[in-house]
Each structure stands twice: as C-alpha cells, then as structure tokens.
Amino acid sequence: MPRKNTLQPEDWTWAAMRALADGGIDAVSVEGIAKTLGASKGSFYWHFADRPALLVAMFDLWERDGTADLIDRAKLAGDPVEGLRGLARDALHAETHGIDVARTESAIRAWASHDPYIGERFSRVEEARTAFLASQIGSLGYDGATAMLLSKVMHLALIGLFAARASSSSLAEDETYNFLVEDLIARAPRPKSRKKPTT
Amino acid sequence: MPRKNTLQPEDWTWAAMRALADGGIDAVSVEGIAKTLGASKGSFYWHFADRPALLVAMFDLWERDGTADLIDRAKLAGDPVEGLRGLARDALHAETHGIDVARTESAIRAWASHDPYIGERFSRVEEARTAFLASQIGSLGYDGATAMLLSKVMHLALIGLFAARASSSSLAEDETYNFLVEDLIARAPRPKSRKKPTT
C-alpha cells in the first residue's frame, strides 16, 4: 500500500512485461521503460539494483500471475472436462493488464532458450503444467502413461497456438485448437461430462 | 564460383543464421559476425549495403533452404504416408550447416512477430506449408475441410515441437509428435499404406 502517489516496483515490472510482449527480452531497456512511464533512470535504480534484477522480477511475476493462477482456476472448475475447456478458453483469449498472453508466453519461451537461469526455471514451470494437465486428462479415464503422453501432445499444440497467435498466423483460429480438445474429450474412456461441444 | 580464397556473401549469411539460431535476431550484429569470421566490418560492407540487406538475405536463404527443399523431399516420397513420416523425421532432427532447424524456425517466427516485412513474407510461407500438408493429408482419404483442419492441427503441434526443442524441453521427445502423426495415419478413411508404426 503506497501512501503517496509514487511509482512502485510493480509499475516498472508491468511496464517491462509489456515491452517484453511487444519486442522480446532485448527490447526491455531501462531507459525505454522509463520513457513509457514518464520517469527517468534515477527512479529505476532507486527501486532495482540493476537490469538483471528487473528481469528476475519479471519472471517471478509471470510465474505467479500467469501459471499458478491459471492452474488454480482450472482446479476450481471441479469437472475436468470443463477444466480443460476453460484452459483452452484462457489460452485463446487471456490478457493480464492488457498484455496478450500469447505474446508474453512466446517471448518468455524465446528468452528461456537463450538464458540458462531462465531456462532452468522455465523448465520447472513447464513440468508442473504438464503434470497438472496429465492429472486432468487422467481423470477422464485415460491410464497414466497415456494421460502423460496426451498432456504432452496438448501442451505442444498449446505452445504452437501461442506462437501462432503472436505472429498473427491463420493457424491461431479457435477451432484448430478446440478440435484437439474436443477430440480428447470425445475419445475419453470414461468421460465425466457429455455436454455438447460448442462447435 | 570464387576464383580466389576469399569470403563470399553466403559465408556472411550463414554465419548470421548461426547467430540468429543462437541468440535471436537482435544477436545478429555486423561486428559480432565479423569477429566469428575473423574478418572486419569493412569486409561486410563490401558485400552488403547495410544490416537490413543482410537480414533480407537471411530470410531469402531460409525460405529457399528450409522450406522449398523440405517440401520437395516430401513430394519425392510419393506415398503420402511416408511423406508425412519423412516430414516428422526432418522436423525432429534436421540440421543445415550444423545449425539446429528448431532453433532457426523459432527464432525466425519470433522475428516475424516483431517485423512487419518479415511477418508478411513469413505468413505466406506458412500458408504454403499448411496447404501442402493439407494436400498430403487429403490423399489419405480425408475430405477437403477435414484435411485443412487437420493440417492446421499438425502444423500447430509442429510449431510447438520446434519451440520445445529450442528450449530443450522434455516435450520435445520424438514419441510426443510421432503419436499425432501415427494417429492421423491410423484414423485415415482411406490409408494408402499400412506399414507398422515404428513405436
């Protein structure tokens, strides 16, 4: 709770996230973000030790806001079928603070592939996501190994969907990914819900 | 055919492609590439007008070498089933000049999402790829609309596979993508080949 009308570290972090989504990690510059905030470098170095500190704060924020929250929402859905559909909806249209999730995800993945520290942390997030997806799929009746394989397939397509959306590709139409989701549900050995697909 | 033992424009372009795969488009710097070639900037500006000219040459090279050639090879396979499996093999393990295809593809896609000119050209390549994939799938007996949808699904997963491989994710195991390919083949209305899956 800031007492005064002053800039908080999170303001810098969110502005940095927007720059990341717009131009990749190399576009996250202290002076550039300062300009978008109408501030100066002096202000930045008051709140952060240096640029690497900002980058770590960015990853922390993404890890919390874009992953844990997503999984929590799916858990609250109760029904795994609706949980899966909800994940698809979120993936297709989600925004946080007006920043497109697809562009953020793609930029962070590209970042992870060039930075060992981020790569390591990103890898753990990805494993947690895949494991959660596998558990959701498992409760549709698939056996453990199949559920794991299918969760990886779905995850692969999800990554592709994010990348396609980021480059405004025609592949990013909702029905392309939804087809996979609905096919997964329709072929489930023990579907817990039989709601009609929205297609 | 160079008469002397001298640097050719392609030497610069390939070195630039390697830098692109390693660090993204922003890592493609004239001075950096010159250093890896043991040359100087003066040499570069003898062969290229400026950095944008190098970038265009890079995209041209990728468009020729990484797309047209791939499709040509699949066409030569004759049998669409083997063509699809061949595409999967190429996608999973291909290298050109010792540069990992997955990292190149991911870097170019990220580049396309931030540069309008590259985005436009990339979009056309992607449509050509999808259309070709759809024709391959169509000759498995799927009707036109289904083949198009399935080709987009496969393409989505392929993009994901490239991204996963670039960040050395566990999702990049061969069997994950191969599952999709074999499932597509197994469910074909009119399969032209019945070779046993290698799994």
Added chain:
DNA sequence: ATGTTTGCATACGGATACGTATGTTGTGTG
C-alpha cells in the same frame, strides 16, 4: 614494371544503452 581494381582493415563520428554520482524536490517530524 606499372596502373587499376578487388577485397579487405583501420579509424572515425553518431546513436543508444548501462550504471554511477550527484543534484533537487516534496513530505513528514521534532
């Protein structure tokens, strides 16, 4: 042998970014 052109290397100016050092302003406190 000498001039010309090719294929570079070196040196420079300008722009941008990082990080630091220091100046300045507003707010609360004794």
Added chain:
DNA sequence: CACACAACATACGTATCCGTATGCAAACAT
C-alpha cells in the same frame, strides 16, 4: 522552522553497435 529522508531527475563516463571514410595489399591487366 530546521532537518532528514524518500523519491526521484540530471549529468557523466563507458561500452557497443551502426555506417562511412579512408588506407592498403594482393591480384590482374596492359
């Protein structure tokens, strides 16, 4: 009212990169 400190802004030095200008050696032509 004086003072202290928080929250900045400004100015500076340094590094990196682009693009240009110029120097220079080796190959080729005559």
